[in-house]
Amino acid sequence: MTSEDLSATQVPASNSLANRYGGQKRAMTRKTKRNIVIAALVLGIAFAAYVATGSAQAPVTFKDIGYSTVDDTQAEVDYQVTKYPGATAKCAIKALDSKFAVVGWKVVEIGPNDPQDDPDGGSTTMQRTALRTESPAVSGVVDNCWIVDSGK
Known part of the structure; x- marks a missing residue:
């Protein structure tokens, strides 16, 4: 009784790479990109307000x-x-x-x-x-x- 050698069967290259390294990454959706831009703007405005109020303290x-x-x-x-x-x-x-x-x-x-x-x-x-x-x-x-x- 001999078993069939499975290593000899050819698996398509795209499937074997996907199994090894993971599937293809999905591109960011338009909504995700917009949310990232909004978050960056909010952080930028908050930082500018922090700097402005820190400078407004009484200097010597x-x-x-x-x-x-x-x-x-x-x-x-x-x-x-x-x-x-x-x-x-x-x-x-x-x-x-x-x-x-x-x-x-x-x-x-x-x-x-x-x-x-x-x-x-x-x-x-x-x-x-x-x-x-x-x-x-x-x-x-x-x-x-x-x-x-x-x-x-």
């Missing part, structure tokens, strides 16, 4: 006015901070030596301003910060300023 800007060296261990930095009058900001101030190495560093908090303090409604204030230095400073600058989250 600063401007270096000058510095002075009191002695070999102290420097003073004069700067101007512009922010929403009711906001609290923090600024990082640094003193530099002749090789631009940081020789003094301090973070100062600038509280809310009274809108009647300045002609611009209290948004701009002049600040002077004294820094302890580890060696003589030849420059003093504001490194960065940011708004402190009032919820914390």
Whole structure:
């Protein structure tokens, strides 16, 4: 009793490839393409709204006015901070030596301003910060300023 060799029978090439790799993929329908485009537009609009509202929060800007060296261990930095009058900001101030190495560093908090303090409604204030230095400073600058989250 011999059995018939099934491997010798030829299966059409299209069927054997479909069995091995799966059937032919169906093209996306018009409705599916439209739904993908609508979803992409909604995500784009949501992202644009997120960016727009994030930028609308009260920014803080600063401007270096000058510095002075009191002695070999102290420097003073004069700067101007512009922010929403009711906001609290923090600024990082640094003193530099002749090789631009940081020789003094301090973070100062600038509280809310009274809108009647300045002609611009209290948004701009002049600040002077004294820094302890580890060696003589030849420059003093504001490194960065940011708004402190009032919820914390």
